[in-house]
Amino acid sequence: MWRRCLLTGMLVWLAATPASAFVAYVSNEKGNTVTVIDTDSWTVTKTIKVGQRPRGIEFSRDGKFVMVAVGDDDTIQVIDTKTQEIVDTLPSGPDPELFTQDAAGKTMYVANENDNTVTVIDLEKRARLGDIQVGVEPEGMTISPDGKILINTSETTNMAHFIDTTTRQIVANVLVDSRPRFAQFKRDGSELWVSSEIGGTVSIIDPVKREVTGKITFEIPGLRNEAIQPVGIGMTKDGKTAFVALGPANRVAVVDGATHKVLKYLLVGQRVWHMDFTPDEKYLMVTNGVSNDVSVIDVAAQKVIKTIQVGELPWGITIAQP
Amino acid sequence: MFRWLIGTIALSMVVTGALAADPVEIHIGYLGHAGIKSTLSLIQQPADNDGIAGARLAIEDNNTTGKFLNQRFTLDEIKVKDSDDVAKVATDLAGRNDYIITDLPADALLKVADALRDRGTMLLNAGAIDDRLREQDCRANVIHIAPTRSMLADALGQYLVWKQWKRWLLVTGSHDQDKLYADALRRAATRFGAKIVQERTFEDTGGARRTDSGVTLIQRQMPVFTQQAPAYDVLVAADESEVFANYLPYRTWDPRPVAGSAGLVPTSWDAAHDQWGAVQIQNRFVKLNMRRMTALDMQAWTAARTIGEATSRTNSGDPRKVIAFLKGKDFSIAAFKGTRLTLRDWNLQLRQPILLADGRMVVSVSPQEGFLHQVSELDTLGVDRPETKCKLQ
Numbered sequence: 072m073w074r075r076c077l078l079t080g081m082l083v084w085l086a087a088t089p090a091s092a093f094v095a096y097v098s099n100e101k102g103n104t105v106t107v108i109d110t111d112s113w114t115v116t117k118t119i120k121v122g123q124r125p126r127g128i129e130f131s132r133d134g135k136f137v138m139v140a141v142g143d144d145d146t147i148q149v150i151d152t153k154t155q156e157i158v159d160t161l162p163s164g165p166d167p168e169l170f171t172q173d174a175a176g177k178t179m180y181v182a183n184e185n186d187n188t189v190t191v192i193d194l195e196k197r198a199r200l201g202d203i204q205v206g207v208e209p210e211g212m213t214i215s216p217d218g219k220i221l222i223n224t225s226e227t228t229n230m231a232h233f234i235d236t237t238t239r240q241i242v243a244n245v246l247v248d249s250r251p252r253f254a255q256f257k258r259d260g261s262e263l264w265v266s267s268e269i270g271g272t273v274s275i276i277d278p279v280k281r282e283v284t285g286k287i288t289f290e291i292p293g294l295r296n297e298a299i300q301p302v303g304i305g306m307t308k309d310g311k312t313a314f315v316a317l318g319p320a321n322r323v324a325v326v327d328g329a330t331h332k333v334l335k336y337l338l339v340g341q342r343v344w345h346m347d348f349t350p351d352e353k354y355l356m357v358t359n360g361v362s363n364d365v366s367v368i369d370v371a372a373q374k375v376i377k378t379i380q381v382g383e384l385p386w387g388i389t390i391a392q393p
Numbered sequence: 394m395f396r397w398l399i400g401t402i403a404l405s406m407v408v409t410g411a412l413a414a415d416p417v418e419i420h421i422g423y424l425g426h427a428g429i430k431s432t433l434s435l436i437q438q439p440a441d442n443d444g445i446a447g448a449r450l451a452i453e454d455n456n457t458t459g460k461f462l463n464q465r466f467t468l469d470e471i472k473v474k475d476s477d478d479v480a481k482v483a484t485d486l487a488g489r490n491d492y493i494i495t496d497l498p499a500d501a502l503l504k505v506a507d508a509l510r511d512r513g514t515m516l517l518n519a520g521a522i523d524d525r526l527r528e529q530d531c532r533a534n535v536i537h538i539a540p541t542r543s544m545l546a547d548a549l550g551q552y553l554v555w556k557q558w559k560r561w562l563l564v565t566g567s568h569d570q571d572k573l574y575a576d577a578l579r580r581a582a583t584r585f586g587a588k589i590v591q592e593r594t595f596e597d598t599g600g601a602r603r604t605d606s607g608v609t610l611i612q613r614q615m616p617v618f619t620q621q622a623p624a625y626d627v628l629v630a631a632d633e634s635e636v637f638a639n640y641l642p643y644r645t646w647d648p649r650p651v652a653g654s655a656g657l658v659p660t661s662w663d664a665a666h667d668q669w670g671a672v673q674i675q676n677r678f679v680k681l682n683m684r685r686m687t688a689l690d691m692q693a694w695t696a697a698r699t700i701g702e703a704t705s706r707t708n709s710g711d712p713r714k715v716i717a718f719l720k721g722k723d724f725s726i727a728a729f730k731g732t733r734l735t736l737r738d739w740n741l742q743l744r745q746p747i748l749l750a751d752g753r754m755v756v757s758v759s760p761q762e763g764f765l766h767q768v769s770e771l772d773t774l775g776v777d778r779p780e781t782k783c784k785l786q
Contacts, residue, residue, distance in 0.1 A: 166673075166676075184670075184673050185673060185676050185677075187457060206457055206458055206461065207454045207457045207458065208670065208673050225458075226670060226673075226727070227454055227458070227674075227698075227727070228454075228457060228458040228461070229458070229702075229705070230458070230461060232461075241461070244461040244462070246462075246705060246706070246708075249702075249725060249726070249727040249733060250670075250727045269725070269727040269732070269733040270725070270733065271733070295766075295769065295770055296769075297732040297733060297769065297770070297771070298732075300732075319731075
């Protein structure tokens with residue numbers, strides 16, 4: 072019995088292995104490095120030296136580059152995924168933190184914490200197209216699935232700003248709980264989720280009515296309420312399951328995408344912030360700032376299966392095919 | 394022709410009014426006291442706008458948010474001299490403002506609170522750290538943004554105990570507020586299991602804080618003053634009057650660290666604090682004021698932001714609604730301390746982590762790990778609900 076189990080397990084493992092050959096890039100805020108992880112072997116294959124205070128990190132839409140915001144150098148660096156070396160920089164405006172791109176990968180929107188602005192960049196021309204004035208300390212950035220609305224959250228103003236991507240004008244402001252950090256649409260555009268780090272909640276916003284229609288709260292027995300600080304959000308493409316990183320609570324909450332009920336809490340490393348799925352959605356990787364590692368979550372099993380040491384204070388993560 | 398012009402102007406006024414309603418105005422007063430205290434260290438000498446500068450930044454931040462909610466915040470600044478009738482000045486200020494941020498000594502603050510008691514004006518104490526204002530002398534119309542002496546002493550005490558520096562040599566100045574700080578430090582020692590091995594008093598015999606050949610003399614005085622002490626781990630100094638504490642580091646007879654009013658100092662804010670997004674407010678502050686942000690600046694910022702936060706949450710210019718929200722259970726504020734700050738409902742004191750800074754770096758932030766509490770770990774700092782003498786009225 073035991074042997075059969077083991078054998079079956081190994082077969083499953085063998086079958087699963089080739090499908091997960093992706094590359095993850097992790098920005099290490101204090102280390103001034105980007106760690107490259109092979110998701111086949113779950114090992115670190117390279118550490119790239121980047122500028123000062125790397126945080127927001129994302130693949131270009133064509134998968135050829137990884138862009139990383141290096142806030143203290145007031146720029147965004149571009150890493151060539153073939154050579155895994157820095158090849159270019161983008162004119163981001165002061166202290167870039169998080170950014171997002173349109174579906175075509177032509178326009179980038181950057182939150183500049185120091186300036187209360189969102190900077191618009193033409194990715195092909197590497198040119199700054201303009202700035203949009205938003206609330207105090209802009210942070211979270213995302214674009215609606217139809218590409219029409221850009222969302223920016225401002226941490227001290229406590230709002231999700233709805234910005235028309237054509238006119239670049241703010242068309243609505245939705246008040247959420249304290250220190251909104253991250254925004255994420257459902258793929259079908261039916262809901263916008265915004266995490267509030269200090270408020271301790273995730274607001275569910277109706278993108279049509281542009282108002283908060285629900286709030287997810289978190290309770291972990293034995294843990295003081297103030298330690299629950301939601302930051303990163305990951306949602307499966309079908310919108311059925313969401314994961315919310317709870318910062319110093321050292322846990323990732325698994326949330327039912329339809330009912331918004333918390334299903335379970337997964338214990339990860341210390342001060343968990345951002346996350347990304349492998350493109351096949353089999354795995355979710357989360358960055359644990361204080362323990363300097365990345366936890367790998369098996370999405371279907373909803374279990375942590377692996378921890379990988381990375382650089383100092385891992386912050387953001389992006390994953391795509393090699 | 395002329396009549397036609399007037400008609401057009403009138404019409405355009407009507408149209409403008411209909412398109413954008415006038416913003417809701419929220420008037421905040423700032424009542425500070427004139428006269429700057431003299432510090433031993435030249436670089437710690439407070440600026441003339443200490444405190445007010447923080448409130449001004451918060452007004453800017455509130456107005457950035459306010460432009461999305463059609464709210465506009467104003468700041469009305471007044472400084473009183475010792476010879477002024479503070480109650481009268483405050484009453485005038487309350488005629489123009491629904492909220493007043495105060496940086497006043499305890500007795501003056503109580504005079505103001507009692508003078509404005511029936512007006513509905515909410516006071517936000519940004520400057521006074523006296524425990525009695527939150528205990529036997531507490532008032533229902535005063536919210537305390539500044540931490541108390543006991544919160545500061547507990548924050549330091551937790552760290553020293555965590556560090557296993559449990560034997561303290563306590564040196565106290567001869568002024569009243571030095572003695573109050575020493576009381577708070579003794580209380581912290583008892584609560585957290587430290588032992589005060591000996592106490593000494595440093596008499597203020599007068600004299601200038603700055604002289605041209607001061608160092609020579611101090612270098613002789615301080616070792617002598619601290620010699621023949623029983624075995625101790627850390628010298629804890631209570632010197633709010635700025636008479637001697639900053640002379641102690643590196644000059645004690647035994648090679649020991651100094652904490653309290655010099656060396657490792659508990660404080661609500663430090664210009665070196667950069668965690669939890671604090672770099673952003675530090676940068677905004679320097680840009681606006683051309684100097685670095687002090688604890689009093691931060692306390693005043695938090696006070697003005699408290700009003701801004703409650704105004705945006707209630708979406709109301711009605712101070713009764715705003716004050717009810719502030720006193721309710723849903724109020725919390727983010728202030729770059731890594732956790733939400735809330736009010737203790739029994740005495741309206743803002744719960745807050747306390748930084749421990751050495752003048753160059755933030756060494757630690759209390760509450761320390763392992764100091765547990767059934768409600769909030771922030772309530773391990775200062776006087777807790779079961780011990781309070783406050784009856785809000």
